[in-house]
Amino acid sequence: MVIKGPVLNSGEVIVVGTRGSALAIQQTRWVIDELSRLNPEVKFVVKKIKTKGDLTRDVALAEIGGRGLFVKEIEKALLQGEIDLATHSLKDLPTELPAGLLIGAVTKRANASDVLVSRLGLPLAKLPREARLGTSSVRRRAQLLAYRSDFQIINLRGNVDTRLRKAQTVEYDAIVLAAAGITRLGRQDCITEYMSPDIVLPAVGQGALAVEVREDDRRRQRIVAELDYRPTRTAITAERAFLRHLVANLPSFQSQQEIGCQVPVAAYGIVRDGQLNIRGMVASLDGRKVIRRKVIGNATDAEQAGEELAERILEAGGGAILDEVISGG
Numbered sequence: 344m345v346i347k348g349p350v351l352n353s354g355e356v357i358v359v360g361t362r363g364s365a366l367a368i369q370q371t372r373w374v375i376d377e378l379s380r381l382n383p384e385v386k387f388v389v390k391k392i393k394t395k396g397d398l399t400r401d402v403a404l405a406e407i408g409g410r411g412l413f414v415k416e417i418e419k420a421l422l423q424g425e426i427d428l429a430t431h432s433l434k435d436l437p438t439e440l441p442a443g444l445l446i447g448a449v450t451k452r453a454n455a456s457d458v459l460v461s462r463l464g465l466p467l468a469k470l471p472r473e474a475r476l477g478t479s480s481v482r483r484r485a486q487l488l489a490y491r492s493d494f495q496i497i498n499l500r501g502n503v504d505t506r507l508r509k510a511q512t513v514e515y516d517a518i519v520l521a522a523a524g525i526t527r528l529g530r531q532d533c534i535t536e537y538m539s540p541d542i543v544l545p546a547v548g549q550g551a552l553a554v555e556v557r558e559d560d561r562r563r564q565r566i567v568a569e570l571d572y573r574p575t576r577t578a579i580t581a582e583r584a585f586l587r588h589l590v591a592n593l594p595s596f597q598s599q600q601e602i603g604c605q606v607p608v609a610a611y612g613i614v615r616d617g618q619l620n621i622r623g624m625v626a627s628l629d630g631r632k633v634i635r636r637k638v639i640g641n642a643t644d645a646e647q648a649g650e651e652l653a654e655r656i657l658e659a660g661g662g663a664i665l666d667e668v669i670s671g672g
Contacts, residue, residue, distance in 0.1 A: 356386045357563065360417045360426035363391035364502045366524050370552055371430045373527070374450070374570065381569050390426050392417045418444060421555060427563055429555040432524075433548030433579060438587040440555070447556035447567035449576040453523035455550035455611060457483060457543045459536040460510045460525075461517035466536040470494075470516055477509065477518035481628060485607035486543045487519070488630030503528055519543070523550040544609035544624045544635070547582040551575050577645045578612030581621045584649030585610045589625070592657055593665055606668045610652070614642050623652045625661040628668055634661045 357378075361371040368389065375387040394416045413435040420426045422443055433449065440446070459467050467490070470476075476487060477499030484496045497515060499506055503524050510518040510533075517535070525531060554567045586608060607628065612621035622637040636655040640648030 448554040448570040451572040474516040485626035574614040580645040581649035582610040588653035
């Protein structure tokens with residue numbers, strides 16, 4: 344991404360907003376370190392902002408709303424000029440941004456896989472019958488039950504350290520979480536198994552970071568653009584187009600913006616040699632109905648590839664499955 348505009352003033356202070364979790368701070372520090380390396384004349388400071396998702400810890404995410412639970416308060420601060428930039432895990436960011444904001448940079452994607460952490464030291468296939476798995480994600484729940492219907496899925500929330508601590512208690516035989524988060528915190532030694540996307544396909548945007556900026560702030564856009572990694576942005580664009588197109592074609596969600604963590608939806612794109620390979624999945628909550636499809640398209644038209652993937656899943660009955668999940672049928 345090339346942004347033309349005035350250079351930043353020497354000694355300028357840029358305030359970067361983020362959630363206050365250890366992972367969010369670690370991710371923001373990485374972004375700031377990269378921006379500081381490229382712009383040593385600028386001072387970056389962190390501002391922690393509490394979000395609805397942070398304040399509501401005793402309820403499953405699917406019960407308190409869709410995507411945006413961890414970003415709305417941060418975006419409000421950005422629009423009001425309280426902060427100059429915002430960093431997010433891209434999987435938390437709604438596909439429709441508030442008017443006046445844009446994604447200034449998509450960072451190079453870390454490992455997008457989900458991982459298993461088991462106190463028994465066993466991979467997914469060798470866990471005992473009716474093993475208790477901890478996760479608050481309905482996307483993971485559905486795919487795990489599709490793989491083995493005997494699993495008992497137990498709700499698990501909290502920051503990464505909290506979940507890793509709970510993983511060592513008798514309440515859980517194993518837990519599932521994102522590889523990127525546990526690795527960024529330096530806790531990869533806890534990982535028992537990296538799960539294949541053939542078993543658990545990642546969430547839209549999983550593994551990548553987004554730096555959000557105001558549309559009218561050309562100066563900040565200019566330096567943020569230096570972190571933009573084109574192959575990851577292309578893949579993410581397709582994944583988000585897939586999710587957006589699904590939502591637009593669900594009668595039960597015509598009046599709402601996002602389905603987010605309320606329904607089992609997943610997508611994962613990879614760019615190689617100018618081609619975009621994207622896979623998508625929708626499922627029922629119990630994992631008994633699963634539709635998976637893939638599209639290979641041109642990397643120059645990521646939006647089209649994502650929309651085509653959504654159409655293939657809708658044509659295969661994915662819309663009916665999601666409507667049933669949403670309606671509670």
